[in-house]
Amino acid sequence: MSPGTDAPARPRRYGYLGPEGTFTDAALGDVLVRRGEDDAERVPAASVDAALAAVRAGDLDAAMVPMENSVEGGVAATLDGLAGGDPLVVVAEALVPVTFVLGARPGTRLEDVAVVSTHTHAHAQCRGWLAEHLPRAQYVPSSSTAAAAAGLAPGAAATGYDAALCAGVAAERYGLEVLARDVGDTAGAVTRFVLVGRPTAPPPPTGADRTTVIAFQPQDHPGMLLELLEQFASRGVNLTRIESRPTGDALGRYCFAIDAEGHVQDARVAEALLGLHRFCAQVRFLGSYPRADGRPVTVRPGTDEAAFGDARAWLDAVREGRRPPA
Numbered sequence: 001m002s003p004g005t006d007a008p009a010r011p012r013r014y015g016y017l018g019p020e021g022t023f024t025d026a027a028l029g030d031v032l033v034r035r036g037e038d039d040a041e042r043v044p045a046a047s048v049d050a051a052l053a054a055v056r057a058g059d060l061d062a063a064m065v066p067m068e069n070s071v072e073g074g075v076a077a078t079l080d081g082l083a084g085g086d087p088l089v090v091v092a093e094a095l096v097p098v099t100f101v102l103g104a105r106p107g108t109r110l111e112d113v114a115v116v117s118t119h120t121h122a123h124a125q126c127r128g129w130l131a132e133h134l135p136r137a138q139y140v141p142s143s144s145t146a147a148a149a150a151g152l153a154p155g156a157a158a159t160g161y162d163a164a165l166c167a168g169v170a171a172e173r174y175g176l177e178v179l180a181r182d183v184g185d186t187a188g189a190v191t192r193f194v195l196v197g198r199p200t201a202p203p204p205p206t207g208a209d210r211t212t213v214i215a216f217q218p219q220d221h222p223g224m225l226l227e228l229l230e231q232f233a234s235r236g237v238n239l240t241r242i243e244s245r246p247t248g249d250a251l252g253r254y255c256f257a258i259d260a261e262g263h264v265q266d267a268r269v270a271e272a273l274l275g276l277h278r279f280c281a282q283v284r285f286l287g288s289y290p291r292a293d294g295r296p297v298t299v300r301p302g303t304d305e306a307a308f309g310d311a312r313a314w315l316d317a318v319r320e321g322r323r324p325p326a
């Protein structure tokens with residue numbers, strides 16, 4: 001029951017790029033278990049855009065979306081969806097190992113597969129295997145790996161493809177026969193997912209946090225990118241990802257999606273963001289949140305909280321005409 005009301009608290013609703021059996025579904029499951037919310041309602045969305053729109057509209061409390069893959073890089077739909085529209089923030093992240101199987105209707109032989117479907121990111125990770133084992137197969141993109149698998153489930157309408165590259169759980173969930181396992185080209189591939197909600201104050205720092213921002217390019221000039229990076233470098237803030245995306249306004253207009261080690265409550269991160277804000281056309285704060293791998297932040301000498309505090313005390317003394325602390 002919500003305090004002060006008679007209405008029962010609504011169960012929390014979390015969206016994800018569906019249907020059931022996507023890697024995004026696995027990422028949401030992982031985060032909900034870690035948060036002790038594994039009984040929350042899980043709502044599949046047809047696309048990343050649809051999931052983000054439902055959060056913005058208040059139909060969902062938060063949504064899990066793919067952010068970056070260790071082989072194929074950033075997920076454009078997520079980066080663009082977070083760069084525009086009403087602001088959203090990352091509240092949690094998950095890392096999911098991605099291994100693919102080739103699934104088909106029972107009775108299909110590998111040599112009968114003429115058309116394969118899957119998500120574009122998954123296709124890119126299995127290109128080598130396909131070239132070697134199904135060199136003549138055509139490719140049809142699908143909205144997710146599990147959507148491709150679901151299209152081959154018993155009773156599904158004709159899809160125009162014979163096999164799906166998907167997670168083993170999706171092949172099982174949709175009654176497919178596995179024709180080949182571990183068909184990804186890179187062993188140990190991992191995708192990072194983020195749970196995004198409507199803006200709220202970040203959780204307290206844990207010592208192993210990540211901060212995500214999108215910085216919109218200022219007036220183009222020589223050294224612009226170097227100056228942007230310098231905001232972080234000079235404060236000792238390590239970046240874990242920087243990626244440019246076109247803003248869509250005009251050719252040559254870019255924004256930079258940046259993941260930095262640390263929390264907005266850390267002085268060095270705060271100073272870097274202030275510098276970025278002074279320098280960029282716009283900065284969109286996408287949250288400070290605990291890293292899924294728990295890796296503690298690296299702090300270079302002279303950039304810890306005490307160093308920033310000492311520097312501030314020195315400046316205050318100078319400004320007030322007092323003898324500065326040593």
Ligand SMILES: O=C(O)C(=O)C[C@]1(C(=O)O)C=C[C@@H](O)C=C1
Pocket residue numbers: 017021022023024025066069075098119121122143144145146191
């Ligand atoms: O289609 C899925 O299963 C997803 O969860 C999406 C997605 C992605 O967008 O990269 C997630 C992980 C894999 O790299 C392939 C596809």
